[in-house]
Amino acid sequence: MSVQTWTYLIVGLSFLLYIGIAIWSRVATTKEFYVAGGGVHPVANGMATAADWMSAASFISMAGLISFMGYDGAVYLLGWTGGYVLLALLLAPYLRKFGKFTVPDFIGDRYYSDTARLVAVVCALFVSFTYVAGQMRGVGIVFSRFLEVDITTGVIIGMVIVFFYAVLGGMKGITYTQVAQYCVLIFAYLVPAIFISILLTGHVIPQFGFGAQVADGSGTYLLDKLDGLNTQLGFAAYTDGSKGMIDVFAITLALMVGTAGLPHVIVRFFTVPKVRDARTSAGWALLFIALLYTTAPAVASFARLNMIQTINGPELTGTARADAPAWVENWEKTGLIKWEDKNGDGKMFYAQGEANEMTIDRDIMVLANPEIANLPAWVIALVAAGGLAAALSTAAGLLLVISSAISHDLLKKVVMPNINDKQELLFARLAAAVAIFIAGLLGIYPPGFVAEVVAFAFGLAAASFFPAILLGIFDKRTNTAGAISGMVVGLVFTIGYIVYFKGVFMAPMAANVPDNWLFGISPEGIGVVGMTLNFVIAIVVSRLTASPPKEIQDLVEHIRVPRGAGPAVHIAQH
Numbered sequence: 001m002s003v004q005t006w007t008y009l010i011v012g013l014s015f016l017l018y019i020g021i022a023i024w025s026r027v028a029t030t031k032e033f034y035v036a037g038g039g040v041h042p043v044a045n046g047m048a049t050a051a052d053w054m055s056a057a058s059f060i061s062m063a064g065l066i067s068f069m070g071y072d073g074a075v076y077l078l079g080w081t082g083g084y085v086l087l088a089l090l091l092a093p094y095l096r097k098f099g100k101f102t103v104p105d106f107i108g109d110r111y112y113s114d115t116a117r118l119v120a121v122v123c124a125l126f127v128s129f130t131y132v133a134g135q136m137r138g139v140g141i142v143f144s145r146f147l148e149v150d151i152t153t154g155v156i157i158g159m160v161i162v163f164f165y166a167v168l169g170g171m172k173g174i175t176y177t178q179v180a181q182y183c184v185l186i187f188a189y190l191v192p193a194i195f196i197s198i199l200l201t202g203h204v205i206p207q208f209g210f211g212a213q214v215a216d217g218s219g220t221y222l223l224d225k226l227d228g229l230n231t232q233l234g235f236a237a238y239t240d241g242s243k244g245m246i247d248v249f250a251i252t253l254a255l256m257v258g259t260a261g262l263p264h265v266i267v268r269f270f271t272v273p274k275v276r277d278a279r280t281s282a283g284w285a286l287l288f289i290a291l292l293y294t295t296a297p298a299v300a301s302f303a304r305l306n307m308i309q310t311i312n313g314p315e316l317t318g319t320a321r322a323d324a325p326a327w328v329e330n331w332e333k334t335g336l337i338k339w340e341d342k343n344g345d346g347k348m349f350y351a352q353g354e355a356n357e358m359t360i361d362r363d364i365m366v367l368a369n370p371e372i373a374n375l376p377a378w379v380i381a382l383v384a385a386g387g388l389a390a391a392l393s394t395a396a397g398l399l400l401v402i403s404s405a406i407s408h409d410l411l412k413k414v415v416m417p418n419i420n421d422k423q424e425l426l427f428a429r430l431a432a433a434v435a436i437f438i439a440g441l442l443g444i445y446p447p448g449f450v451a452e453v454v455a456f457a458f459g460l461a462a463a464s465f466f467p468a469i470l471l472g473i474f475d476k477r478t479n480t481a482g483a484i485s486g487m488v489v490g491l492v493f494t495i496g497y498i499v500y501f502k503g504v505f506m507a508p509m510a511a512n513v514p515d516n517w518l519f520g521i522s523p524e525g526i527g528v529v530g531m532t533l534n535f536v537i538a539i540v541v542s543r544l545t546a547s548p549p550k551e552i553q554d555l556v557e558h559i560r561v562p563r564g565a566g567p568a569v570h571i572a573q574h
Contacts, residue, residue, distance in 0.1 A: 001377060001378075002377060003146070003371075003377045003380050003381060004146065004147070004148060005377075006377045006378045006380070006381035007146040007147060007380075007381040007384050007385075008147070009381070010378070010381045010382055010384070010385045011146070011147075011381070011384060011385045011388060014180075014181075014184050014385045014388070014389065015161055017180050018161065018177045018180060018181070018392075019161070019164055021176045021177045021180060024176075040175055040271045040272055040281075041272075042272055042277045042280040042281040042284060043281070043284050044175070044176070044179050045175070045268060045271055045272050045277070045281035045284075045285075046280075046281040046282070046283070046284025046285040046287070046288060047178070047179045047182045047183075047284070047285070047288055048174075048175045048176075048178035048179050048182065048268065048271075049265065049268045049281060049282070049284075049285035049288075050182050050285045050288035050289045051178035051179070051181045051182035051185065051389070051390070051393040051394075052178055052265060052268055052393055052394055052397040053084060053259075053265055053285070053289060053394070054182075054185065054289060054292055054390055054393075054394070055131070055134065055135055055138075055390060055391065055393075055394035056134060056135050056137070056138025056139070056387065056390050056391035056394065057076075057134055057138075057455075058080065058292060058293070058296075058390060059138075059185055059189060059292070059366065059386060059387055059389075059390035059391070060138045060141065060142075060363055060366050060367060060387050060390065060391070061134075061138070061362070061363050061366075062076050062077065062080075062296050063296045063297075063299040063300040063303065063365060063366045063369075064300070064303075064362040064363055064364065064365035064366060065300075065362060066296060066297055066300035066301075067300040067301070067303050067304040067307075067362065067365045068304075068362045068365075070226075070230070070236065070237070070238040070239060070240070070241075071238070071239055071240055071241040072241050072242060072243045072248070073300065074297075075243070075248055075251045075252045075255070076251075076255065076455070077293060077296060077297065078252050078255075079251060079252040079253070079254070079255025079256050079258075079259075079458075080255055080256075080259060080293070081289070081290075081293050082252070082255075082256045082259075083255055083256035083257065083258065083259025083458075084259055084265075084285070084286060084289060085286065086256055086257065086259065087259055087265060087266070087282075088279075088282030088283075088285070088286065089282075090470075091266070091469055091470070091473065092266065092269040092278055092279075092282060093269075093278055093279055094473045094559050094560065095266060095269065095469070095473075096269045096270060096278040097559045098110070098555075098559050102124075102267065102401070102404050102405065102408060102409055103120055103124060103266060103465055103469065104117050104120035104121045104124055104405055104409035105117070105408065105409055105413070106469065106472065107119075107120040107468055107469075107472065107483065108120065108409065108413060110472040110483075110552065110555075110556075111468075111472065111478075111479065111480045111483045111484070111548075112480060112548065112549065112552055113480040113484070114413070114414050115480070115484060116480055116483055116484050116487075117409055117413060117414065118410070118414065119484050119487050119488060120409070120465070120468070120487070121405045121406075121409050121410050122491075123460070123461075123464035123465060123487060123491055124401060124402070124405045124409075124465075125402060125405060126460055126464075126491065126495070127457050127460045127461045127464070127465070128398045128399075128401050128402045128405075128457075129402070129435075129438065129439065129442060130456055130457040130460060131394075131398055131457035132394075132395050132398040132399065132402075132435075132439040132442065132443075133439065133442035133443060134457070135391045135392070135394050135395035135398070135439075135443070136155050136158060136159070136391070136395060136439050136440055136442060136443020136444075137151075137155075137363075137442075137443050138363070138387060138390070138391035139154060139155055139157075139158035139388060139391045139392065139395070139443060140152070140154040140155040140158070140443055140444070141154070141334070141336070141363055141364070141367070141387075142154065142367065142384050142387040142388050142391070143155075143157055143158070143388075144334045144336075145330065145331060145333075145334050145336075145364075145367060145384075146367075146380075146381065146384040148333070151334075151444065152444050155440050155443040155444050156440060158388070158391070158392060158395070158440075158443070159436050159437070159439070159440040161392060162392055162395050162396050162399065162436055163432075163433060163436050174393075174396045174397060174400060175271055177393070177396065178393045178396070178397070180389075181389035181390070181392065181393040182288060182389075182393070184385055184386055184389040185292075185386040185387075185389040185390045185393070186288070186291055186292060186386075187382070187386070188382045188383050188384075188385055188386020188387070188389070189292050189295060189299070189366075189383075189386055190206075190291065190292075190295060191379055191382060192299075192369060192370040192373070192375055192379050192382075192383055193206040193295050193298060193299050193302070194206060195370070195373070195375050195379060196299075196302045196306070196369065196370075196373045196375070197209035197210075197298065197302065199215075199373060200214055200215060200222065200302055200305065200306075201213065201214060201215050201222060202215040206295050206298035206299065206302075207294055207295065207298055209222070209298055209302075210222065210223075210297055210298035210301060211223070214305075222301060222305070223238060223239055223301065225305065226238040226239075226301055226304060226305055227239055227240075229305070229308050229309075229316070232316060233308070233312070233316065233350065233351040233352060234351050234352030234353050234355065235351075235352045238301070238304070244520045246519060246520050246521060247517075247520055247521055247522050247525055249525075249528075250521045250522075250525030250526070250528045250529075251455070251522065251524050251525035252525075253462075253525075253528050254455075254458060254459045254462045254524070254525045254526070254527035254528045254531075255455065255458050257461075257462040257466045257527075257528075257531060258457070258458025258459055258460070258461040258462040258466070258527055259458060259461075265397075267397075267400070267401065267404075268281075268397075269281070269282070299366060299369060300365070302369065302373070303365045303366070303368075303369040303372065304365075306369070306372040306373050307350070307360075307365070307368075307372055308350060310325045310327070310328075310372055311325070311328065311348055311349070311350045311358060312348075312349060312350055312351075317347070318345070318347030318348055318349040319347060319348050320346055320347050320348075321339070321341070321346050321347065321348060322346075324348060325372070326371070327368055327371035327372050328348070330371065331364055331368055334364075336360075336361035336363070336364050337358065337359065337360050337361070337364070338358070338359040339357055339358055339359075340357050340359075341357060342354075342355075342357050343357075366383065366387070367383055367384065367387055369383070370383055395439065398439075399432050399435045399436055399439065400432065402431065402432070402435040403428045403429070403431040403432035403435060404428065406427070406428075406431040406435075407424055407425075407427040407428035407430075407431050408424065408428070411424070411427055412424050455524040456498055456523070456524070458527065459494055459498070459523075459524065459525070459526060459527025459528075459530070460491065460494055460495065460527065460530075461527070462494075462527035462528065462530065462531045463490035463491055463493065463494040463527045463529075463530025463531050463533075463534055464487050464490050464491040464494075464530075464534070465487075466531055466534075467486055467487075467490065467531055467534040467535045467538055468483045468486065468487055468534070468538070471483070471535070471538055471539070472556070473556070473559065473560065474556075474560070475539075475542075475556075476548065476552075476553040476556045476557070477542055477543065477547060477548070478538055478539070478542045478548070479541075479542045479545055479546065479547065479548045480548075481541050481542065481545045482537070482538040482539065482540075482541040482542030482543075482545070483538055483542075485537050485538065485541045486533075486534035486535065486536075486537045486538030486541070487534060487538075489530075489533050489534060489537050490530040490531060490533050490534030490537075491530070493529070493530045493533055494526055494527050494529075494530035497518070497523060497526045497529075497530075498523045498526065501516070501517070501522075501523045502523055
């Protein structure tokens with residue numbers, strides 16, 4: 001069967017599975033819609049958390065970044081992995097004990113202010129819509145190549161699927177759908193990685209193949225060969241870094257603390273029965289995440305080696321256009337690969353600088369990897385299904401955050417406090433539908449490539465939510481005025497910096513010159529500065545204004561007490 005036939009078959013079966021789960025798990029109450037009734041098993045919740053957290057950026061774009069950036073791409077790997085550990089150990093159990101399943105709800109009650117709640121709602125919407133734009137872009141890329149439709153049509157198809165199971169099943173439907181999506185995406189990621197590792201190095205385990213000799217009898221190690229190819233073509237050595245130390249630190253830290261402030265991940269710790277189960281599911285999630293994240297560097301290096309050799313030929317002299325590999329022709333149809341014959345010799349050539357004739361979108365590397373390596377058609381189709389599973393699972397979680405921010409935190413808590421459970425559920429579904437429409441527009445007109453857009457979302461979360469959550473748990477003295485001031489300043493500064501440097505006020509080339517950046521920190525890492533401003537302003541303003549009420553200070557003491565393997569305690573009891 002052809003790749004397209006296999007794709008229709010595998011993707012179609014996976015979609016039927018997701019929709020079937022949504023119908024089976026359809027909800028009738030707001031508790032089921034928001035937190036799946038709080039009865040999910042820790043292992044299932046860990047699997048769903050991993051799918052929720054490993055977005056299109058993790059599946060599609062991260063290995064592509066590492067493939068093109070080499071050593072510098074490791075900041076994404078380190079930041080996202082470290083961030084999950086930070087969230088699981090430092091924040092999630094305390095938030096779970098506090099008993100509030102949305103970040104705006106926590107901030108509104110902890111800082112005893114509807115104004116603080118509204119600011120948190122605005123932050124949640126900014127972060128979630130920025131993040132979901134990357135997911136819908138990933139959906140469009142997969143569909144445009146493997147179903148041979150344009151990106152706009154692909155995004156619309158993705159919108160319809162997400163609408164069905166997110167609006168019908170809420171968090172309950174999303175949770176069990178994400179369990180299935182994790183199984184699909186991890187299988188789709190590991191199978192081609194194992195195939196290619198065997199072909200290139202003779203090792204079944206890709207992580208071992210990454211550090212092994214290539215299987216051509218030369219005795220050359222894979223990374224040494226990549227270093228040699230890169231330098232021959234004018235690139236920096238694959239294992240060398242070109243980013244400044246401050247920028248590497250800033251991006252890594254922004255991704256870490258941004259992870260810890262992402263509302264769609266935090267809510268997953270409320271879908272289990274007890275605080276102890278939240279910790280257990282965090283451990284399972286880390287194991288499930290590690291399967292993909294430890295494989296990504298190997299996938300990146302395999303893809304780059306094969307890409308260079310199939311485009312430039314074994315002797316690095318270029319490949320005649322008439323002899324172009326099939327994968328190049330296939331991806332040219334999507335517009336994500338372009339060839340310009342600069343020297344008129346009729347050959348394709350990939351290199352750094354003026355000699356380069358190929359424009360290659362880094363988001364295609366994982367999806368094109370099986371084609372580049374000439375793997376069977378069913379493996380290529382499997383990767384397409386995995387990319388869709390990664391993008392749709394995270395998109396659904398984010399859309400639920402947007403829905404709950406509007407229906408629960410804005411309408412129920414502030415604007416219309418007297419609505420009943422049935423009315424709130426209706427508003428939640430309407431909000432989800434509107435959010436899906438906006439997310440689709442952002443996927444059709446994205447502000448950047450997938451991982452870049454997601455990095456901005458993490459920076460915004462770092463600058464807005466993380467200080468308010470951390471101080472809310474560990475500092476009794478932080479009050480309403482401090483929290484609001486810190487969130488507003490952190491968010492406005494970070495948005496302003498990103499907007500300024502990403503082509504609105506600066507030309508694209510000038511925007512990427514470190515000499516133009518504040519302290520040499522790129523827009524992807526500027527969330528650290530926004531976070532620092534947030535911390536400083538929140539602490540200073542809190543010390544200059546009245547202390548929080550005694551019951552709030554007692555509550556902060558309570559949620560830090562290391563007992564509580566039992567059910568979460570509602571704030572009204574204190």
